[in-house]
Amino acid sequence: MDNNISVPTLKRLPYYYNIVCNAISAGDQYISSAEIAKKLDVDDTQVRKDIAAIGYTGKPKVGFEVHEFKKQLENYLGFNEIRNAILVGAGNLGIALSRYEGFEKYGLKLVGLFDNDPAKIGLQIADKKICSMNNLSEILKKYNVEIAIITVPAIYAQNVTDLLVKSGIKAIWSFAPISLNVPDNVYVRTQDLAANFTTFVQMAHRKNVL
Amino acid sequence: MDNNISVPTLKRLPYYYNIVCNAISAGDQYISSAEIAKKLDVDDTQVRKDIAAIGYTGKPKVGFEVHEFKKQLENYLGFNEIRNAILVGAGNLGIALSRYEGFEKYGLKLVGLFDNDPAKIGLQIADKKICSMNNLSEILKKYNVEIAIITVPAIYAQNVTDLLVKSGIKAIWSFAPISLNVPDNVYVRTQDLAANFTTFVQMAHRKNVL
DNA sequence: TAGATTGTTAATCGATTAACAATC
DNA sequence: TAGATTGTTAATCGATTAACAATC
DSSP: OOOOOOOHHHHHHHHHHHHHHHHHHTOEEEEEEHHHHHHHTTHHHHHHHHHTTTTOBBTTTEHHHHHHHHHHHHHHTTTTTTTEEEEOOOOOOOHHHOOTTTTTTTTTEEEEHHHHHHHHTTTTTTTTEEEEEGGGHHHHHHHHHOEEEEEOOHHHHHHHHHHHHHHOOEEEEEEESSSSOOOOEEEEEEOOHHHHHHHHHHHHHHOOOO | OOOOOOOHHHHHHHHHHHHHHHHHHHOOOOOHHHHHHHHHOHHHHHHHHHHHHHHOOBBBTTTEEEEHHHHHHHHHTTSSSEEEEEEOOOSSSHHHHHHHHHHHHHEEEEEEEEEEOOOTTOOEEEEEEOGGGGGHHHHHHHHHHHEEEESSSHHHHEEEHHHHHHHEEEEEEEESSSSSOOOOOOOEEEOHHHHHHHHHHHHHHHHHHH
């Protein structure tokens, strides 16, 4: 797999995927780089470069064939390989994420939902049961899990992280607004929704709409 | 206000804010650019440039005074000005967001929670009641709201957006994974969590942890 | 003072955009 | 064919990083 694709390009690919899926739903057969560019408010040359980066090519005069383009994106982004993951923290956000069916389309399969609140353990969320953290290593081994989502309160996040790392988790998607300490062989990405909101408001100001 | 601050810098500021808040909780009085840089995995020169961009300066040899730095960030990011906003779509994610107290720290005040499901209207979520969309314009006027958060299913998102725009909303933070059409005087930011997840997994691969 | 850390200029790097040839 | 759209090279732009002087 080409590892030279740039991070900005990588971040745009899922949006191309959404657009091509919607185009298919709408019954389109081809889509042009200019159409995609307009929807995402980027340059159309950039769209073509991004698409070229994953090895797909369009047809001059007609554009990009939506079904093939979709397939190439799924292939490049690995949506066909099922990735087992667990989620720790069955609060409102945790429950919202575990109920979101959209993730399956992207290859994410939640195989465990954990919390330490005795009142929550055993509760059924969609097709999943909330488990005690005591069952963690058992489930990680059973499903060969390397990915974890953390939606616990910030004060517990480092403890949970330490436990996950000790249990062999290699990639952590954390919604706690703190910097987590992990060894070099573990990757953490912090999804701080309050920070995202702040950026959104700042950008709105910059566009002079507020 | 300096409008020349770059977007990448702008996106890092909320993370500096988290770090300085945590440093204060930990009882620190000063923090160095190198410490911040390490936590965020960026260059320390960049941290100093970012801080300089909002007009704050540290002290050679000691670093940045945490309380003053925090104040400057709050000031620049406008956390002291209360921003009224509404949320449309009282599903799991919508409820999770409306229960999240963290937003208040960033100046966001949710003054209305809307849904069109009759079974949900009237329900109490934290200190808020779910309202019918019929009450929309009333509440927007009463609280002078220009910001909306959309957590409705993707198929309804464009309809809701049209309604919000017609009612005078100027900035929309949407969690629906589709490109929304809005006039030029309205700003939309799409927060596609599935796309964010995909990027997270790709980055983990790139770091060779998976 | 010596040393550590900031502030800032200059150099580098890479992403975006412009121009235009290739192609169906 | 003519025209539209892709593919690609070159130019630009701006963000990051390196080097080092300023300062407490």
